[in-house]
Amino acid sequence: MKFIYNYKVLIVLLFTFLSCKLYKKDFDNPVDYIANDDLGVDAPALVFYPKTQTLNQNEVVKIESVIVFHPDSTESFVGMHLQIQFPNTLLELDTIKPGLFITDTSNTTPLFTYSFDGDNVIDIYTYFLSETKLNIEGTGHIADIIFNSISTGSDSIYYDLDDCQMIKINDDEIQIMGKRGAEIIIQ
Amino acid sequence: MLKIIIPFIFVNLLSSMNQEPTYLVLNHFDKDIPQAEKLLVENFNNSKFEFDAALENIFTDLDSYDNPASSHMDMMKELGEKYKVSFILLNKIEHKEDRFVLDGLLFNTRSGGLIHRRKIDLKQYLDGQINELIMWVGNTLGVQEKEWQKNRESILFNDPEELTYDKTPMGAAIRSLIAPGWGQAYSNKKTSAGVWFGVEASLSLAFILSYLNYDKSAKGFLSNTDLYHQTDDEKLVAKHRAAAEKDWGNHIIYSRLAIALASATSTGWVSNSIHAWVFGPRPYTNIYQEWDSSSELNKG
Numbered sequence: 001m002k003f004i005y006n007y008k009v010l011i012v013l014l015f016t017f018l019s020c021k022l023y024k025k026d027f028d029n030p031v032d033y034i035a036n037d038d039l040g041v042d043a044p045a046l047v048f049y050p051k052t053q054t055l056n057q058n059e060v061v062k063i064e065s066v067i068v069f070h071p072d073s074t075e076s077f078v079g080m081h082l083q084i085q086f087p088n089t090l091l092e093l094d095t096i097k098p099g100l101f102i103t104d105t106s107n108t109t110p111l112f113t114y115s116f117d118g119d120n121v122i123d124i125y126t127y128f129l130s131e132t133k134l135n136i137e138g139t140g141h142i143a144d145i146i147f148n149s150i151s152t153g154s155d156s157i158y159y160d161l162d163d164c165q166m167i168k169i170n171d172d173e174i175q176i177m178g179k180r181g182a183e184i185i186i187q
Numbered sequence: 188m189l190k191i192i193i194p195f196i197f198v199n200l201l202s203s204m205n206q207e208p209t210y211l212v213l214n215h216f217d218k219d220i221p222q223a224e225k226l227l228v229e230n231f232n233n234s235k236f237e238f239d240a241a242l243e244n245i246f247t248d249l250d251s252y253d254n255p256a257s258s259h260m261d262m263m264k265e266l267g268e269k270y271k272v273s274f275i276l277l278n279k280i281e282h283k284e285d286r287f288v289l290d291g292l293l294f295n296t297r298s299g300g301l302i303h304r305r306k307i308d309l310k311q312y313l314d315g316q317i318n319e320l321i322m323w324v325g326n327t328l329g330v331q332e333k334e335w336q337k338n339r340e341s342i343l344f345n346d347p348e349e350l351t352y353d354k355t356p357m358g359a360a361i362r363s364l365i366a367p368g369w370g371q372a373y374s375n376k377k378t379s380a381g382v383w384f385g386v387e388a389s390l391s392l393a394f395i396l397s398y399l400n401y402d403k404s405a406k407g408f409l410s411n412t413d414l415y416h417q418t419d420d421e422k423l424v425a426k427h428r429a430a431a432e433k434d435w436g437n438h439i440i441y442s443r444l445a446i447a448l449a450s451a452t453s454t455g456w457v458s459n460s461i462h463a464w465v466f467g468p469r470p471y472t473n474i475y476q477e478w479d480s481s482s483e484l485n486k487g
Contacts, residue, residue, distance in 0.1 A: 020401055020442035023408055025435055029416055032424045049419040064419055139421040 030180050031139065033070050041178035043070040044166070046082065046159045048182035049141075056187050061091060061147040063157060063182055064099060065124070067166070068139045075174050076135040079127040080142060083163035087155030088120040090186050091147035101140025102126050104133065112143075121160075135169050154185040208328070209235045209272040211296075213242050216280045220316050230321050231328055237270050249292070260299030267296020276327065278320055285311055291323040303327055312341050356467030363463035367456060370463025379466070383459045390455055394448035401441035408434035 027035045030047035037043070049064040065082060069075070080102075086093070098112040111127035124143050128136050145157075158181030166174040214223060224238050252258040266275055277292040286308060293303035305323050309315060318338045325331050354373060363370030368384030371377075411431035418424055 020398070020445055021405070022439065022442055023405060023435065025432075026412060027415065027428055027431070029418075029424050029428075031419050031421050032415075032428060033421075034428070050416075066419060068421070141419060 030182075031066055031068060033068050033139070036068060036178065036180065037070075039180070041180055043068055043073070043178065044075070044174065044176055045178035045180060046161070046164060046176055047180040048157060050182065051180065052183045052185070054185040054187065055149055057149050057152055059149050060094070061149055061184060063145045063147070063184075064141055065143040065145060066099075066139070066141050067101075069137075071138075074138045076137040076168060077128075077166050077174055078135045078169045079165075079167045080124070081163070081165040082122075082124040082142065083160040084122045084124070084145065084157060085120050085160055086122065086145075086147065086157040087153075087184065090149060090151055090153050090155050090184060091157075092150050093122065094146040094148050096122065096124060096146070097144045098126060099141030099143050101136060102128055102142050104128075104130055104136065108133075114143075123163075149184075149186045152186045154183065156181040156183050158182075208274060209237065211237045211239060211266060211270045211272040211275045213239060213275065213277045215278065216316075218280075218282055220280065220320075223317055223320060226317055226321065227324060230332075231324060231330065234328060237272055239270070242266075255304075256301035257299075259294075259301075263294045263296055263299035267299075272296060274327075276324065278323070280316055280320070282311075287311055287316055287319075289316070289319050289323060291320075291327075293327050312338070314338065352468070352470065354468035356464045356469060359467035360460045360464035364456070364460040367459045370460065370467065374463065374466065374468045376466065379462075383462070387452065387455055387459060390448055390452040394445055394452050397441050397445040397448055401438055401445050404434045404438035404441055407431075408438055 028039075028051065029035055030049050030051050033043050033045075036045055036047065041047075045068045047066050047068055049066050053061060053063070055061055065084070067080070093116055096114045098110055100106065102110045102112065108128070108130040110129050112125075114122060114124040116122050122145070126142065159179040161176060161179050164176055164179075166176055168174060212224070212227065214220075216223070224236070228236055249255045249258065263275055267273070273296055275294040275296060277294070279288075279290040281288045281290075288306065288308050291303075291305045292301055294300065295302045303326075305326065307319065309319065312318075315338075318335055322331070322335045322339070325335065359370035359374050361370070362373050363383070366384075367387035368380035368382075371380035371383055408431050411427045411434060415424060415427035415431055418427070
């Protein structure tokens with residue numbers, strides 16, 4: 001009897017150990033144009049990276065603003081205007097810094113400025129300046145927005161696409177087709 | 188006149204009915220069988236036996252004759268007249284390891300022909316030689332005692348239900364459940380054991396390889412998915428996504444393959460055990476005599 005019991009335990013352990021779990025695909029990186037396309041967000045799109053952050057109160061919250069192009073239909077651009085709304089009940093704006101893409105990986109110093117309405121709207125204005133290149137092309141990191149978390153809760157930070165703009169060197173506008181917000185959870 | 192003839196015929200008829208058959212018994216044994224002659228007389232007291240041990244080595248070549256029944260007719264007639272007997276009974280017993288061969292010949296001295304012969308090859312049992320001799324003589328006289336038959340049956344198994352077998356079908360099944368082919372090997376079926384072991388070993392190996400590939404793919408998928416989510420570099424995102432997609436596809440294929448192979452292996456394993464039980468060691472219920480191609484009957 002003891003032999004049979006041990007035998008059953010061994011079988012259960014073997015099945016548990018050797019069970020073939022099937023995983024679901026979870027490709028949802030905002031920088032991934034395919035994942036955005038699957039969500040109905042067409043390129044070029046303005047997104048935040050990472051898409052979700054969970055932090056404690058009084059911690060620094062850093063969010064990257066990123067422009068995502070489809071690799072087969074990239075367009076060169078030089079300037080951008082981004083209008084961002086954030087939950088001021090949770091976050092307090094600290095500072096905004098230019099991203100690696102707009103600085104050509106820290107090789108140039110772009111024209112980069114921003115305005116804050118004192119409430120929850122941030123306007124970022126940037127223009128690519130370089131002695132060797134006229135413009136930049138493709139997916140890239142435009143700005144780092146840094147907040148302080150001031151209270152607990154969860155909310156989203158998002159673009160106001162009506163007031164966002166991307167221009168070529170000849171001032172022609174490139175239509176921004178999509179946007180993705182980011183979720184902030186303060187515990 | 189009739190009154191004289193009828194009693195005379197009746198007395199003659201009565202005397203002929205009471206006439207005991209007389210036998211000359213020639214026992215040729217390669218080993219001494221004590222009290223053989225005495226037991227023959229005791230068991231068949233209605234018959235009269237004459238014994239002569241001096242007549243030896245006759246009919247050693249009986250089987251070489253085309254017609255053994257009539258090959259020594261003159262000699263039999265002469266012996267019949269000499270000993271005043273109606274039959275000559277020649278009994279030969281030869282021992283071969285744990286067996287013995289009884290060759291019994293019955294001749295009629297009036298015709299000199301061989302009228303009855305019994306040749307048996309038996310495993311030795313207690314007092315088997317004398318018992319078989321008595322049964323043979325009893326057969327020629329039309330007398331059979333149950334006790335003699337019982338003695339012969341002592342070399343057979345008493346009751347199959349009471350037998351304890353060293354090897355059983357269940358023993359074979361359990362062995363095959365532990366290790367495929369073991370039960371068949373236990374039943375002395377070496378080829379079957381090799382085939383089962385080979386098939387199950389191949390299936391098990393294929394299953395293990397599929398599972399290891401599944402495990403590798405699944406871990407690769409999780410690892411690449413993590414790297415995919417942890418970077419904001421579009422090139423790295425594309426690279427890790429492609430790798431994760433490939434690993435995901437592989438982990439699905441190998442998972443299905445591993446499940447199919449595991450099913451085949453386990454089904455085969457159980458079938459192997461059932462096969463070991465079905466074809467496991469059992470006592471023979473039908474025992475056939477080996478075909479004797481040299482037999483005269485088969486030639487005819």
